Amino acid sequence: MTRTVRIALIGLGHVGRAFLELMTVKRRVLRRRYGLELVLVGVADSTGVAFGDGRIDHANVLRRKRRGLGAGEYPRLGHRGVPAVEMVRQVNADVVLDASPVDLRTGQPGLDCDRAALESGIPVVLANKAPVVLAYRELMDLAQAHQTALRFSATVCGALPVVNMGQRDWTACEIQRVEGVLNSTTNYILSAMEQGRSFPKALAEAQSEGVAEADPSLDIKGWDTASKLVIIANAVLGIPATLEDVDVLGIQHITPDDLAAARARGQTIKLVAVAHRADDEYRLSVHPAALPLDHPLASVMGWEMGIVWHTDIMGVQFAKVDERGPMPTAAAMLRDVVSLYEGVA
Numbered sequence: 001m002t003r004t005v006r007i008a009l010i011g012l013g014h015v016g017r018a019f020l021e022l023m024t025v026k027r028r029v030l031r032r033r034y035g036l037e038l039v040l041v042g043v044a045d046s047t048g049v050a051f052g053d054g055r056i057d058h059a060n061v062l063r064r065k066r067r068g069l070g071a072g073e074y075p076r077l078g079h080r081g082v083p084a085v086e087m088v089r090q091v092n093a094d095v096v097l098d099a100s101p102v103d104l105r106t107g108q109p110g111l112d113c114d115r116a117a118l119e120s121g122i123p124v125v126l127a128n129k130a131p132v133v134l135a136y137r138e139l140m141d142l143a144q145a146h147q148t149a150l151r152f153s154a155t156v157c158g159a160l161p162v163v164n165m166g167q168r169d170w171t172a173c174e175i176q177r178v179e180g181v182l183n184s185t186t187n188y189i190l191s192a193m194e195q196g197r198s199f200p201k202a203l204a205e206a207q208s209e210g211v212a213e214a215d216p217s218l219d220i221k222g223w224d225t226a227s228k229l230v231i232i233a234n235a236v237l238g239i240p241a242t243l244e245d246v247d248v249l250g251i252q253h254i255t256p257d258d259l260a261a262a263r264a265r266g267q268t269i270k271l272v273a274v275a276h277r278a279d280d281e282y283r284l285s286v287h288p289a290a291l292p293l294d295h296p297l298a299s300v301m302g303w304e305m306g307i308v309w310h311t312d313i314m315g316v317q318f319a320k321v322d323e324r325g326p327m328p329t330a331a332a333m334l335r336d337v338v339s340l341y342e343g344v345a
């Protein structure tokens, strides 16, 4: 038996478009392995929304988007200038996907869309970190009150299952310390500068891959890393941390000379997020750190991201991922969608 899952997608940028690609390339696997058929019923981007009574041809949305035609211009179903939240309120969807831009001040436009979906009992899957960073407790409470779910494994290191590992696998553990290289854009820039490229050239290369935030200062000044640390703190460590609780310094002042000097000392500089437990409290920080070359995070190069968990009874565990482009993040959203139906189809 195949279960149809109606998808409403907010954001048709790098991640949203990669998700639409997955709907085609993974269609057979989803049907065969999980008994699921994903159909698109609504989309939103900066031009407006498109939705109607039934399905929208996701491949056509993708083709049109590549030609510069947005959701609001979609034939018959498009509504130019209508905000995404209206689509969420009216569309007949089983899951809302939030791949809209990150706004760490307001959480919008995603936050209101996510609230509206949860209030209607519709599960939400996010790649957009901002709603989770700004309103984790509120959204979790809404999901619980309306007997639905919030999934956000894509918000921390894309496809690396940081949240899943942290929530599922550290049974009965105390986490004494978490250290992570959680932002591939800054890691790529540091690795490229270590190889002699200038900061602007390295940043331009990162942007051309579609991984850097639309506003790259979020990456460079450490706020993207801090956001991921706040999500780990709330979702895994169980502390109601906000961005204000994180001591943040980015890589904007690191020069190729600093990196060369570190190398000469047998070290490498990484932008490291740390949650360190002392006296039953976690101290949260994001700083460029000179790591000895035998530190696990020193091996996290270029597009890689990695995390080290120091536990009391499960040892020290290190995981890393090499991911390029937005596809792994879209794949993590797909993982979350499938997880909603595990054992149901």
Ligand SMILES: NC(=O)c1ccc[n+]([C@@H]2O[C@H](COP(=O)([O-])OP(=O)(O)OC[C@H]3O[C@@H](n4cnc5c(N)ncnc54)[C@H](OP(=O)(O)O)[C@@H]3O)[C@@H](O)[C@H]2O)c1
Pocket (backbone or CB within 6 Å): 010, 011, 012, 013, 014, 015, 016, 044, 045, 046, 047, 070, 083, 084, 098, 099, 100, 101, 102, 109, 127, 128, 129, 130, 154, 155, 158, 210, 211, 212, 213, 214, 325, 326, 327, 329
């Ligand atoms: N790229 C990655 O590898 C990656 C990895 C992890 C997490 N994320 C997160 O995933 C989200 C999407 O990233 P992205 O790289 O796909 O961003 P992006 O390429 O900048 O795309 C953003 C999309 O949101 C649409 N949009 C803008 N304003 C909107 C509004 N008011 N209402 C509805 N849609 C609106 C844009 O519309 P137009 O197309 O009309 O401009 C665009 O389609 C972000 O929150 C990002 O932090 C991205």
